[in-house]
Amino acid sequence: MSSILIYNKILEDLEEYSSEQGDAVGISEAVLNNLLLLDPNNWGELIPKIDDTGLPSDSPTTSTGVFCVWDNVYNRCQSSCTWTVPAGVTRAGFQLWGGGGGSSSGCCCGGHPGGSTGEFVSIIMDVSPGETYTIQNTCNYCCLGYRGGIQLSAGYAQVSGPGITSLCAAGGCGTLCSWSCSGRFGLGFGFDPTIGKYISHKEGSNYSNNGQYGCRWMNPASTSPYGSCFCNSGYDYCFTNSCETAGTIPWMASHCTQTATTIDEARNPVCGWIPRRWNAMCYDTNHYGWLCYAPTVCFGASGATTAMHPGSNYCQGYTSGTCCGSNCSTAVQGGIAGAAFGCMPGHGAVFSHAMGGNNSVCGDTGRGAAVRVSFC
Numbered sequence: 001m002s003s004i005l006i007y008n009k010i011l012e013d014l015e016e017y018s019s020e021q022g023d024a025v026g027i028s029e030a031v032l033n034n035l036l037l038l039d040p041n042n043w044g045e046l047i048p049k050i051d052d053t054g055l056p057s058d059s060p061t062t063s064t065g066v067f068c069v070w071d072n073v074y075n076r077c078q079s080s081c082t083w084t085v086p087a088g089v090t091r092a093g094f095q096l097w098g099g100g101g102g103s104s105s106g107c108c109c110g111g112h113p114g115g116s117t118g119e120f121v122s123i124i125m126d127v128s129p130g131e132t133y134t135i136q137n138t139c140n141y142c143c144l145g146y147r148g149g150i151q152l153s154a155g156y157a158q159v160s161g162p163g164i165t166s167l168c169a170a171g172g173c174g175t176l177c178s179w180s181c182s183g184r185f186g187l188g189f190g191f192d193p194t195i196g197k198y199i200s201h202k203e204g205s206n207y208s209n210n211g212q213y214g215c216r217w218m219n220p221a222s223t224s225p226y227g228s229c230f231c232n233s234g235y236d237y238c239f240t241n242s243c244e245t246a247g248t249i250p251w252m253a254s255h256c257t258q259t260a261t262t263i264d265e266a267r268n269p270v271c272g273w274i275p276r277r278w279n280a281m282c283y284d285t286n287h288y289g290w291l292c293y294a295p296t297v298c299f300g301a302s303g304a305t306t307a308m309h310p311g312s313n314y315c316q317g318y319t320s321g322t323c324c325g326s327n328c329s330t331a332v333q334g335g336i337a338g339a340a341f342g343c344m345p346g347h348g349a350v351f352s353h354a355m356g357g358n359n360s361v362c363g364d365t366g367r368g369a370a371v372r373v374s375f376c
Contacts, residue, residue, distance in 0.1 A: 038191035040308035047272035047306040050093035052374040063088040070370035076140040092375040096121045097346035099155035100366030101172025104145035104235040106354030115348030115366040116172035120274040125267040133161030137369035145363025157369040165262035173256040190250025248282045325352040325364030345370035
């Protein structure tokens with residue numbers, strides 16, 4: 001589907017929100033591009049890659065090949081190496097996954113929607129034999145989030161060397177107040193994976209009302225707040241049965257600043273980028289609901305792809321009970337485990353959900369940063 005057709009789809013999806021139609025018509029090219037990247041079905045057209053299917057894997061010294069640099073034990077710790085371009089190689093592709101953001105615990109009745117994804121950056125550029133590139137992935141914060149505290153530091157992926165001024169994929173950012181700002185001050189629109197449509201975030205959103213009500217979910221049609229409060233400096237949300245639902249929160253791109261990618265034009269670079277994204281969720285007055293994780297790009301040692309990693313967009317419902325993010329039952333069995341959720345670089349942390357006054361649940365760490373290099 002071309003960008004024009006996708007743009008028309010966005011407008012069509014938003015037609016039912018007449019109050020937002022004017023905003024949709026006037027969206028900038030940068031915002032449009034971000035919106036296109038919320039739907040993983042568009043990644044294949046918009047993100048460049050070297051097709052290295054069938055090339056030798058884990059072979060950094062051959063004339064053609066592919067190799068990965070990441071923490072393949074814990075998928076959260078530091079990893080690094082240098083790579084010297086082998087003889088006969090003229091073109092290289094670098095795919096970078098920034099580490100996923102962490103999650104905090106829920107307290108009493110409350111929870112956390114799970115961490116945002118890290119940035120994804122993909123470039124193809126000319127290289128010359130004998131040139132050396134440095135590849136580095138920094139650590140995600142290794143401790144689990146807890147009540148009143150969250151993993152704020154997600155690792156970044158970086159490549160430096162000849163022809164590169166800046167090539168980095170940042171990690172997932174922010175607390176729930178940052179999540180709120182992504183809706184209020186960010187793109188203005190998101191993608192609802194449950195219906196496959198773009199929607200205005202104002203049809204169900206988490207607002208920050210600049211101090212009068214603090215950070216919390218709010219009624220989009222009212223100046224009075226309702227819905228969960230953001231508690232503990234925005235590290236989790238607190239729910240009571242007097243709260244009303246705020247509707248569907250779609251997949252949203254983070255409002256955090258895009259990391260600059262600067263490559264020497266003489267290297268004939270082709271670049272692509274997917275922003276950090278927050279999970280989609282919705283719950284009712286019983287604190288029963290669903291959550292759909294923001295997906296990540298498929299990762300592996302062979303067959304470069306910009307397709308979605310199978311299962312990374314896993315959706316689940318939840319009702320009563322208590323779920324500790326780090327060992328949530330949905331993270332160790334069923335769909336997420338079947339898709340090797342723990343081995344998806346750049347994926348955000350598992351959500352947490354607490355009921356019945358439980359204050360002892362924990363959060364989760366985001367998945368680590370990674371770099372994949374393919375060359376021919």
